[in-house]
Amino acid sequence: MDQHRRTDSRSWDWDNQHCRAQMDQIFFREQDYIRAGSSEHREFWSFFDRFQRFRMKKEMCGSRREDCRDAGTKSKLDLGLPAEYDARYRINVSVCSRDMEERLGRADHRHRQRSSEPGPEEVADCRLALLHFLDFSQKQSFGKLSKLRREQKCLPIFQYKDRIVELVRRHPVVVVAGDTGCGKSTQVPQYLLSAGFNHIACTQPRRIACISLAKRVSFESLNQYGSKVGYQIRFETSRTAITKLIFLTEGLLLRQIQLEKTLEQYQVLIVDEVHERHLHCDFLLGVLRSLLADRPDLRLILMSATINIKLFSNYFGSAPVLQVPGRLFPIQVIYQPIPSEEQPSRSEKLDPRPYLRILQGIDQRYPPEERGDLLLFLSGMAEISTIQEACQVYATHTRRWIILPLHSTLSIAQQDKVFDISPVGVRKCIISTNIAETSVTIDGVRFVVDSGKVKEMSFDPKAKMQRLQEFWISRASSEQRKGRAGRTGPGVCYRLYAESDYDAFASYPVPEIHRVALDSLILQMKSMNLGDPLSFVFIDPPPAASIQTAVTYLRQQGALDARGELTSIGRLLAQLPVDVVIGKMLVLGSLFNLLEPVLTVAAALSVQSPFLRSSQQNPDCATARQPLQSSHGDPFTLLNTFNAWVEVKKERGSGSRKWCRRRGLEEQRLYEMVNLRRQFKELLKSHSLVESEDSGAPSAGDRGQRRERLTERRRLHQMKRQHELQEGSKRKVLRMEENQDGASSSGSDTEGTRRKRKDKDQSRQSMDIQEVKFKLRHNVSELQEAVGQELTSRQQALLKLLLCRGLYPQLALPDTHNSTRKDSEQVFHTKNKQGVVIHPTSVFASDPEVLQVFEDDGGEMGPEKKLSSKHQLLSFVTLLETNRPYLSNCVRVPALQALLLVCDSLDTNADCTRLVVDGWLELQLKEQNEALKTLSTALGLRAEWERLLLAQLRQSEVEEPGQGQGVSRRALEKLSEELVRFLLYTEISYSLQRLAAMQTLNLYVGPQPDLELPALDLSVLFPGAEVKADPVKGGLRVTSFFTYNCLTDSKDLYSECLRTFFSCPHCDLYMPLTPLERMHHEASCRPASELQPTEEDAERGKTKSSAASSLTRVYHCDVCNEDLTLTSTEILKHKRQHMAV
Amino acid sequence: MDQTTNDPPDQMFTCQLCGLSSPFTYYGQKPPKTRAIVLLEDCYVTKDPFSPDKEKFLVLGSTCSLCSTCVCVSPECSLYYTKRFCMQCVNKHLEQFPLQIQTELAKKKQSTKTAVS
Structure with missing residues (x-):
């Protein structure tokens, strides 16, 4: 200018x-x-x-400034534009x-x-x-x-926009069926929003999808920086008061229904991916179906791939279906069945030749400058590593391929590599489990190789065992795999089976509800008052036997009572988002002063193991992990690891990343644990099972400190926002050398896998977003203080017992001949499954000596029966059969003590030297007196434990915390003290073995109709229990779990020869008693010191005095012909008097 | 976060040429909180959805100064040269526009043609 x-x-x-x-x-x-x-x-x-x-x-070029106008000769209208051009x-x-x-x-x-x-x-x-x-x-x-609007218009679903809105307006239920790429998940919620619908919830089977969809949809609806569109997953939510559309997981919506039956907070519910048929989704549909009757205004939209649409429509009374074509490019299908000489036999490894031929074929047929990657579907990790190895050789030779494995046990950084770009002229070959079928979507795939196999988890209700087996896939999965080749352009799908095989495949995969244990489902149904699970209308009902197994199991676990109603512990367990066994652990832990370690263990057992399999072979990792290992069991190793990590986090902040890498730990899992742990604690608090400590002046501290924290938080929030802004940017280019240290093992990704795309670049950025989120959520010093204390050996013993009780009946017995076997061949038995082995990741696989039994001197019970006071059992979390049945996450526990304290059924002979536990374990005790003493102690401890636990649970049911009569701290301390003493200092020689099949047939004496009831009132010993003849086993049923003298070698109940002299340490009693009489005396006779009720114990004292009065009863002595009010022992003494005379 | 829980129903701006449609929050020359900035024509304005800053605005479109067609600011639909002209009017009176603009438009026409063929 x-x-x-x-x-x-x-x-x-x-x-x-x-x-x-x-x-x-x-x-x-x-x-x-x-x-x-x-x-x-x-x-x-x-x-x-x-x-x-x-x-x-x-x-410099010199602007040409000619007058451009032809003096307006043609047009009549003068626009009045300036004569000289100026960009301004x-x-x-x-x-x-x-x-x-x-x-x-x-x-x-x-x-x-x-x-x-x-x-x-x-x-x-x-x-x-x-x-x-x-x-x-x-x-x-x-x-x-x-650009955004253009892309939206291009989606196949766009032209159905008005039709969808109209259908939803007119029908309570609508099914929208469309294949990959049609845009239903992102667009349908937006169509409804813009049509004026409000309060929309859209469920997803996977957490990661909730986050990414919320992000995408808020961007598309121009609300990227607002909160009209949000997500809600287990630990995170972006929901605010103005959120109109929320993406959440199926499980979370179910929990919301649990809290608010009619779900008034929503006007529209969209259930996405219903065709995947996850357990939660099937159940959710059932619940919503009955909800619709109470909520005629509610709109329900089911979204599915074009699979089995009729099923969904019919389930909802012939709901209208809108079918939308997908957007797939043409895919050429080539059937290339594996020739018989290359078929692997059962035990053999996969033959890589058919796979290599395809790679070669691609190299010959397609010039390298034509881009397009290859995705190869195999059934499991072992198969992946076999093929990966062979392909790697080929890739190194040709330099035209980068081989990348993909399965859920890889670290997140490794998983994320599949999204990186290969250099020009080089293709990615991604070898994956079925994780890439739906959960993970990789762009740029042009070739798909489908082995036609999948490994699927099934549940064997008889052995209470999970089983991972290989199956042919369904036609639906086969099509889904094929479709992965046509997302970004025309593609090719090689099927390594014949077309006739394809035709013989099942149409659809087996829905999860038919494959898995239904324990948690049934528990949740009970807590939602849905009536008899057998009569609930599922879209595809599970087998009745499967429901029955779950009900029985829940009853065994004490979650349901005999009538199938929820018990107080059951009600609590139903609210914990974890397995029943882990929930039980939490409840038990809250009773004793062991909450912190129990929280950690429960959290650790609920997430994938942080120990990366691929690092196990790495000697550096193994050395670095060494100090974390505990010979007590895997949960203790996890506990040590978590505590050490918290320590590092406190000292070094984001330096923990490096610390984890050195030990082959996936830090993501530790973050998950810390979040889960906190959720558990909050749940327990909300049920008043834990005192909320924050009532006492929240870290009063000085003002300066608080301000400092506030500033710090503000800074962290800013960092988080900044991270969110730059997220999802560039992909990295892979290097040729980018290859895996092979992780070989078996398994497959059957359940929802949790990779997080959003963490993608995190490991490469200087800012560690996980660390930022961690700091925002947790106060590391407080956390460190809470978890930092090392457990004493007494606490350790008690913790083991709690874990064992939580995990019960999951117990395994070491085989008698293990001492003569190699380390890798140690064999174990569970009640229903013999010959199981320990998973190689367990501490007991590398260090089996700690399970060795040291024989006591004078073992005279025969070669099979070692006498020892140190027998141990393994309490385990999972029994999973892959190529062999494996136990994982094991803890070793002292056998006799643990069994006596947790077992469901305990049968004895007359002198209590032979015990049969749960009908499968036999213990023979050498010393009669010792046996009696031990048994009697255990019974007393159990009764007290039960009493305190019930009191604690009752307290949690009282609406307002503080109202209930708390469990006396003193009583608890005493109980834990005694439990520990019992666990650690019971020195009694016994043998331990599994009953042979023949023995179990002839175990019990059976009903004895002429049996005369003993004169003793055993209800005193076990308040509430009625002692009576056991109608099946024979003998006497003393408590719900203990039947005395029912084993076949039993002698007559009152035969005098069973009497042995007993001198009571507390009173001056000295006389020959039967075992039952003796136990009875021991239960009622307490040391004088204990009988003095202390002030704090006033409450308990009351119950005690009532118990004391119930000890006495009216006894009519025939000799004196008088009614006497005596305790049972006094009656005995009285009788003796007459005999002596 | 938005300030209001009950925001009034969105007013929609729709381009009469390409059909692009998006809610707008202000029409005129002085959008709120724009300080020293003034628009030289009456515009349909919304908050810039791609900026985290609440005060950034985005002009969606305005009306053609000749035919009063409602058009978006996309170069395919309209052009601003001291005034707003819809593409139809621009083509009608192309000779009145400076050479720079004429050549530019010609070039664009060419490139879209080759892209299509």
């Missing part, structure tokens, strides 16, 4: 920081549209540089402020004095640049908007 460009030799320099700062004073003040220091401000100055360069270049005329924005005007006008009446001050020319230059910058930003943003 100005022709005489700055000829004056003033020292105005645009590159000078000072000069720019002066401009900032004029244009980018605190009150201006763009503020100095903001990101736009930075962008402006870099734009300014480009703009100046551009103008300079233009000037194309900008519809202007900037003016008084400051600016003044400066621009100053030159007229005042000449410049200080050369460092900007003159009007400079101000004008800057203003012009600003106008162009504003115009540029507008264009940029509008470009994004118009």
